[in-house]
Every structure is written in structure tokens, then in C-alpha cells.
Amino acid sequence: MRFRFEAEQRQFEASLRDLLASADVPSVARAWASGDYASGRKLWQRLTELGVGELAEHPVELVIAFEELGRAAVPGPYVESVAVLPVLLPDRDGELMATVAAPPAVPFGCDAAAADAWYVLDGTTLHAATVEDEIASVDAARRLAVLRAGDVVASDVDAEAALDRGALATAAQLLGAGYGLLHRATEYAEARRQFGKPIGSFQAIKHQLADVYVGLELARPLLFGAALGLDGPTRSRDVSAAKVACTGAAYRAARAALQVHGAIGYTAEYDLALWLTKVRALVSAWGTQRFHRDRVLAAVRVG
């Protein structure tokens, strides 16, 4: 029993955080949202050099990476390329950026215009796909597209394992985004003064942010518990539990962060919007709360 990071895992987390802290990710995300993918592709390159493209056999590191991607609000089809497609196409080149739709849970291909390859998962059959139409998400840095299925590239794939990895990576991204929001809200509450003192000295602010922290801190162990059980019999139950909890905790963080910021947080220009819109988009990505709660209930009822 040792439910803690090993030294290399702490090191991996620190390397990712350092890289992303110096990468001016908000500018990357804004360029991405306007259809300029150059800086985002460059960031992808730097992250794959750290090993982010090769995490299929390392679920704990996979979760660590997605938590950091969420914390920094990095744009791009990472869930699709790094978490999902390696299950469906084990031999594909991990450095290629690709996207995949898997209706009904995942109706659109995310960031198709930036990707090198496109797929549609239909049941247990994987098709190559073409981009039919672009469609707007509340998160402008998620460039969604309608994909049309073409030739079959793989059959009898383990679709459930792929979807579970998509859900786990998305849950980790949500949790990271939640911590990013809490960090911003805390900094703002220390700096912003009203009635002659920092608003963070008022209990109405403190208590909201404390509740956000508790929610995030208690959702996080579920993520790593699910990562450790990713090849075991309770995989779907544990992934769904993590997705439900991380979604709830991140959404609560988003609401509180906006409220603490007040009107400035409601503007598109202020960077908080990058996290607020991403969290709202990811709430229903890779399985809704309804889908995941139903799965947990079915699993625990069986015992």
C-alpha cells in the first residue's frame, strides 16, 4: 500500500508544469481558437518530447499529464491522440496529432482542422474519416467538426477500453482545470480590494473557495485509483466515478471563480474565460454525468 507518487512521477509532473508555465498557453489557446494552429502544434511537439505521446502503458503518468494539460488550459486533440487512439490503433505513430468521433457519446471530432488524421468509431469498428463541416463549441479553443466515416481501418477493437481512457483523461483535464481556476480565484481574492481590504479576507469568499478546494482534493484520489485499476475488473466503475466527481468539482470551481472575479471574469478578453468555457464544454465530453452515474449504479448494484 503506497498511494503516493514515486519520485519519477513527481519529476514528470514538475517537468510538465514548468514547461507549460513558461509557454504562455493563454496566447496559444487564443491563436488556436482563431484557427492559427502553429504555436499549438509547436507546444504539442515540445510535450511529445517529454513523452506525452507515449503514455498508453502508463496510466498514472497519463493522468498526471492530463491534469497538467487541464491546469494550463492547453488546446488540442490530446484526449483523442494520446489516450484513446493508442487503444484502437496500437501501432500508430504517437507523434501524429489525430482526432476521433465516437457517436453517440462523442458526436464530433475535436480539433479536426489541426489534426493529421481523422477517425470515426462506430461500435467496435474504426473508420478513417473526412471532415464534413465545422461546428462551434462554447470553448472556442475546441474546434469541433462533423466527421464522415470512410474506409474501415480496424475491426473488433476494444471500444469500451478506448472510451474509458477518453473519459479518464477528460476527468483529469477537468480536475486540472479546476485547480487552475482555484489558483486564479485565490490570487484575485488576495489582490482585489473592496471596503478597504482584500476580498479574500471575507468569509463569504473564503468559504466558497475552501469548498472548491475540498471538492478537488477529494476527487483527485478517485482519478489515481481509476488509473491503477485501468486493467482490472472495476475499470468502468472507477473511471465513471472519477469522471462524475471531477466534473462536479471542476464545475463548482468554475462557478466560484467567476463569482469571485465578478464582472471582469465575465469578459472574453480576460484569460479566466479560457478555463470557464473549457470546463463547461468538458462537462458533457466523453460521457455525460447521466451516462457515468448510470454505470456506477449498475456496477455497485451487482456488488
Place this chain on the structure above:
Amino acid sequence: MDLELDADTVAFRDEVREFLRAHVPSPRLPSMDTPGGFDAHREWEHTLAEARLSAVSWPHEFGGRDASLTQWVVFEEEYFRAQAPLRVSQNGIFLLAPTLFAHGTPDQLQRLLPPMARADEIWAQAWSEPEAGSDLAGITSRAVRTGGGWLLSGQKTWSTRATYADRGFGLFRSDPDAERHRGLTYFMFDLRADGVTVRGIPQLDGEPGFAEIFLDDVFVPDADVLGGVGEGWKVAMSTASNERGLSLRSPGRFLAAADRLVELADGVDDTALTDRVVDAWIGARAYELHTWATVSRLADGGELGAESSVGKLFWSELDVALHETALDLLGARGELAGDWMSGYLFSLAGPIYAGTNEIQRNVVAERLLGLPR
């Protein structure tokens, strides 16, 4: 990083499970806040102690078995799964004992721990006063020097288990000129000594689970001062951290209750209810994993500190939500007295005791998030 139990721990778990299967009283004992129920719970503690299971994490010489923190968590999980009796010795074993281990003299450990493990002496906490609740540093009960010891006077209230317990522990102002956190001393005293009057206070369930304690020149020898004279605040805070942290609320209680909740919801298809069942189950699992993370951190030499407030906020709200869901599942029968109602009434105290959740949120915001006071 792993969640596997080692062979020793698995063997220990199997032994505990078998012991509980053979010994847990059935039908359930009456409430420990009745005279007969208190005695029956003391008797159960004797049974546990004979098997060295009343305080598994203590050293062998005091009645424990040197169990690791991991084994303690496993013990608790088995204990609650077996629906074994509530622990009438809880205040002593989980609150006072950690403070004794941290601050007690060798004589105090030898003298006080073995009878505590056997429940020959059952302890009550005496923290709050009528004018000092959340603001604990505002206490006015006093200790005055006398030959060979101290004379305690004043009033304590909301003292859990004090109605039938043998001894109490709490803070008294030993330096009348010092204010607030200074000039306090931690005392242990006999609840049946001359000058002590105890008056039980019925709780929401009608039984006197806590009490008022009136002290009028109660003599306490120097040997029953815990920690240094005037250092009571520091000493007490180490107990407070235990009360809201790992010791008092193991995940076992919530895991067992969540499983029973899933059973109660069998056949129910109203998602307004089953979603709450799912969320309670997820919450219990989250708290279990969070506890494993804490245990692993402590095993590496970390300290509990302000993090304990995070756990206390979570489990106390989870416990209420879980039991509310059960009562709602029971529908029109939800108002009836029974196990779920007892559990619900018990859960309602969680957000209040061991530092109210408002105080805990201040601790989290100021000490963990760094927001200004």
C-alpha cells in the same frame, strides 16, 4: 504507487473479520447514552481488549498490537462492515491517547493507557464552555495552585459521554492574568471527585449523550497535568487535529453505510434518488482513497496538520447527505425511529463538533489557500 495490502495486513484483516463475525453482539446493544447501554458497551470494550483489538495501533505494552496506520484503517473498515457497536471509549482512545503519546510522561502513559484500553476508565472530553464554543480560547474555567496540585472551578458543557464516564480532560486557565491562548493548562480529572456535579443533556434522540460539568474547587494532583503548565493550548491543538483528522472518522463508517444505502435502493428507478445514492457511494470511495493517500504521506514522515480540516469538511457533509438519502428512500416511513434515523441524527452533529465546519473552512482558506485573516 499501488493499492495492494501486504500479506501481514491481509492476515490481520482476516483475523479481525473472523473475530467480529464470532463476537459482535446481536441484536444490537441499546444506546450507549442510557445507563444499561453504557454498561453493555463497556462490556463489549472488555471483549475487544481481551483480543487486543480495542486500540490496535498502540504499543503492545499498553494493550495494543503495534499495528501500522494501514492496518488501523483496515481494522476500522472491518469494524463498521460488521456493524459492531459504537465505541464508548472513543474520546479516550482517539482524542486523549494521541495527546498522551505526544506530551505525556512515562508515568502517565503507564498509569492511564492500560485502563483506557480495557475500558476500566472511560473518558469524556470537556472542551466547550457556555461562553466558549468555536472561540475555544475564550474559556474562563480556572485552575488555582494548592499544595501538591491544583483546584479546578468553573463550568464545561456539551461534554460528550460525560453523563456516565469515569474521567474527563480539558483546558483550564491557570494564569488569571494571561489572556486568550496563553495561561491555559491541560488537566485530566476524576468525574466522581468531590466538587464535581454532572448533569446530562438529552440530545436530539432524547438520550443524554452529552452533559454539563460543574467544578467547584476540585483537587487535581500535579501528576494529572498533561504537558507543561501554561502550555495547554498547544497541547490541546494536537488533540483537536486528531479529532477532526484521521483518528475519529475512518472511511469504514461511510463505506459500510454506502453499501447499505445501495441495498436500500434496490429496485428503485427514480434517478432523482438513485443519483444521490451514486454520489454517496462515490463520496465514500473518494474518502477511502483520500485516507490511503494521507496514510501513505504520514508513513513517509509527513504531518497531518491543516489538511485534517479538508477531510473533516468532506466526511461530515457526506455523512449527512448519505443518511438524508436513506430517509428519503424510505418515503413516508422515513420519520420512524430505527437504524437509519439513529445514523441520521448522529450525522447531524458532524458539521458541529470537533470545530464547526465554518471554523474548518476558515482553516482551509487561511492555512492551505493562503487567504488573508
